[in-house]
Amino acid sequence: MTVSQEQLLKEALLEASPLQVHRKTDYPSMNEQLSGIFSEIKQLRKANDKQMRKAQRVRKHLDVLILDLWVAANYSKSPWRMISLNRNDYTKDARYRKLFLKYDLFNGVLKNLIALGYVEEKIGFFDKAKGEGFQSRIKASEKLLDLLEFDISKIERDPEAPEEETIIxxxxxxxxxxxxxxxxxxxxxxxxxxxxxxxxxxxxxxxxxxxxxxxxxxxxxxxxxxxxxxxxxxxxxxxxxxxxxxxxxxxxxxxxxxxxxxxxxxHPTLAYALKGIPVTDDPYTIEGCDRSEVKKAFLVLFNCESRQHALNTIRSEFRIKNAESLLQKIEQKHEVISKSFYNPGFxxxxxxxxxxxxxxxxxxxxxxxxxxxxxxxxxxxxxxxxxxxxxxxxxxxxxxxxxxxxxx
Missing domain, CATH: 3.30.70 (Alpha-Beta Plaits)
Incomplete structure (x- = not known):
């Protein structure tokens, strides 16, 4: 793997979003494809002398995995999904962990799909000393994607799935x-x-x-x-x-x-309003400045911890070379609200x-x-x-x- 490929993989892994567990489809041709993969799992388990228990629930876990990995591969910036391999995360009571999945059933289906070459996996880790970790990632393999002919308009929300927490x-x-x-x-x-x-x-x-x-x-x-x-x-x-x-x-x-x-x-209009001053002209229009650069600067002015922090952010994130001059002109024009700059609380x-x-x-x-x-x-x-x-x-x-x- 070349350096550029490694970097692309790293970025894709970092951009991964959590597995979505609320998907289902009633569309006949898509169900036929899912049934075909389910039959392969049954054959794999039979070959390994493992009995298929709770077949309907196993099938539901399979559908969730396949449908969401297909969506990730086709409609997300990253084809990878974050998953937990910690049994404790598969609980009903945790506010942010309403996974709608049973750990043993999910883990069993996932291992089967990996064994069949349909899913790729990057195992996570947790460094107790540093208190840092990387949650495991999975994605659909090219073998799986070549097999599927899905239509995203035929994928719907499973009404039996619990609602995600909406107040975070x-x-x-x-x-x-x-x-x-x-x-x-x-x-x-x-x-x-x-x-x-x-x-x-x-x-x-x-x-x-x-x-x-x-x-x-x-x-x-x-x-x-x-x-x-x-x-x-x-x-x-x-x-x-x-x-x-x-x-x-x-x-x-x-x-x-x-x-x-x-x-x-x-935000600048609200900052003026809190001082009882109505805004009568465009806060982003400043003589000698590019309006788009002023607007970008205002995205960070109220949220950075210091003036230097704001300068560094404007230079690194927005690639604005004359950041010092730009800030001076903004501070001069908006002196009335400048004391509210560099104040994350505000x-x-x-x-x-x-x-x-x-x-x-x-x-x-x-x-x-x-x-x-x-x-x-x-x-x-x-x-x-x-x-x-x-x-x-x-x-x-x-x-x-x-x-x-x-x-x-």
């Missing part, structure tokens, strides 16, 4: 943490249940978009992620959120063309505010039966609902900022 909390290091539910988390979860039910009943069309190895159109369960004590709360996990704007324009909702409305310069507070805006907008539209697809500070609806969305975005912003935003 992380610590300062980005690791998920457990928490005690209260009336607020319960209400947010119920709101998300209603919203996700509406999404699942709707047809989010992608016919005009090249999905292959980019977007998984079955990822429509939206979740909220909180960071630290209470920061963030943004809406994530909808497949449309990773699309560039040009692709999002090609979406349809229930067969209708869409429009996308965006809060212009939301950055999380801004994320919390924009999440609150999104929550109010999504909940109200859901109550009206209007499908809305959030992309952080912008919202996609059918064109016929554009005026209604615009009015709702204005009034919701005014309710917390006492000033009207610019909406594009």
């Amino acid at each position: 909390k992380k610590d300062e290091n980005g690791k998920v943490i457990d928490y005690v539910d209260d009336e607020f988390t319960n209400q947010m979860r119920e709101d998300l249940r209603k919203y996700n039910d509406l999404l699942r009943r709707s047809n989010i069309g992608t016919d005009g978009i090249d999905l292959r190895n980019k977007y998984d159109p079955t990822c429509i369960t939206v979740k909220r992620i909180f960071n630290g004590e209470s920061g963030g709360g943004r809406f994530y996990c909808g497949f449309w959120q990773t699309m560039p704007k040009d692709d999002r324009k090609k979406l349809t909702i229930n067969g209708e063309e869409v429009c996308e409305l965006d809060y212009s310069a939301l 950055g999380l507070h801004l994320q919390n505010l924009d999440a609150w805006l999104a929550e109010k907008i999504i909940n109200q539209l859901t109550e009206r039966g209007i499908v809305c697809l959030p992309v952080h500070d912008s919202f996609i609806v059918s064109k016929k609902h554009e005026a209604e969305l615009h009015h709702l975005m204005e009034e919701t912003f005014y309710s917390i900022a006492n000033t009207y935003p610019v909406i594009k």
